[in-house]
Amino acid sequence: MSAAGGHALRLAGVHTHIGAYHILHGVDLEVPAGGTTLLLGRNGAGKTTTLRTIMGLWKASAGSISFGAADLVGRSTPEIARLGLACVPENMGIxxxxxxxxxxxxxxxxxxxxxxxxxxxxxxxxxxxxxxxxxxxxxxxxxxxxxxxxxxxxxxxxxxRALILVDEPSKGLAPSIIQNMISAFRQLKAAGVTILLVEQNFAFARQLGDTVAVMDDGRVVHRGSMAELAGDEALQQRLLGLSLGAHQ
Known part of the structure; x- marks a missing residue:
């Protein structure tokens, strides 16, 4: 699927409620086509909820989610998958x-x-x-x-698939397997697949990310290049509470 304006995926003002809980508070996120975007943030920031909302597993209560020219809000998960999206959940789903x-x-x-x-x-x-x-x-x-x-x-x-969403792929993996995953995701990107990764392993994130978005309290609070974030320890401390340099 072609991406309007160079973005495969665009979220604008997305809110998600789960029961009585208001989890996403107006998420704005752009995922450039053909690259790897890392979605970072502390536990509970709303990263997994964002992926699940994109895939229609949880319904957005406000805002828009566009994949190329297609509006995803209100579509079922199978419909969204047929548009060329796939999701690898944290629990793997096998x-x-x-x-x-x-x-x-x-x-x-x-x-x-x-x-x-x-x-x-x-x-x-x-x-x-x-x-x-x-x-x-x-x-x-x-x-x-x-x-x-x-x-x-x-x-x-x-x-x-045109776009793959992956939730914490390195969680619990041995370093040798992590390097195998990094190689695989690089090959996927080289094949033209757009990737949105949620990740807590910052060394893993640094090696893969082209662009990065950082979430806090259900909002995206920072957007930029991974190179910029990786080179600014003060920014890492402010946004994430620790530095990438401590996780080499």
């Missing part, structure tokens, strides 16, 4: 009792079986995440934490 193959078939909506998954795309995924090929017929619940995260990302990209 089916533990199913095999890796069965998980992938379910995610590939156009495939009735593994034989119907695009072979070239599957080879690309296997190159990104070799354990997916090695454990193709193993139950997903038996995979390690890092392998489950690989499966979650693989499910999101088994069909071509």
């Amino acid at each position: 089916f533990a009792d199913l095999t890796v193959r069965e998980n992938m078939v379910l995610a590939a909506r156009s495939a009735r079986s593994a034989d119907h998954i695009d072979a070239e795309r599957l080879r690309w995924i296997f190159d990104l995440f070799p354990p997916m090929k090695r454990f193709w017929n193993h139950p997903a619940g038996l995979l390690s934490g890092g392998q489950k995260q690989m499966l979650a990302v693989s499910r999101a990209i088994v069909e071509p």
Whole structure:
């Protein structure tokens, strides 16, 4: 999908209520097409709620969310997915009792079986995440934490996507797996995929981010380049309460 004004995704004045709680208080966010945008902030700032609101899992009570020329507010999650968006939730969203193959078939909506998954795309995924090929017929619940995260990302990209939302992909992963994830996301970006990442690991964020938005109390309080934030420890302290330099 083409992105108007160079932005794949644009949120303007988005409010979200969950029951009696007012979580998002007028979020303004622009995600440039073809880049990686990091959504940072302290715990409880509203980052996950923002991703879930974009995907229609929670309904925006005010404001607009546009993906290219399409307005997402009021659309169902399946409708939003069909526009070319995918989301990797923090809990990964895999089916533990199913095999890796069965998980992938379910995610590939156009495939009735593994034989119907695009072979070239599957080879690309296997190159990104070799354990997916090695454990193709193993139950997903038996995979390690890092392998489950690989499966979650693989499910999101088994069909071509214009925009991928990922919630804390490095959480709980060993450093070697984190580097594998960084390489995979770089390859996705090189393939033209726009990425919006929520992340708490600031060294991970620094290596991947082109642009950054920082949230606090349900609002975006800072927007800019990752290079600017990474080079300004005083700004890191003010916005995040700690410095990227302490997490190398």
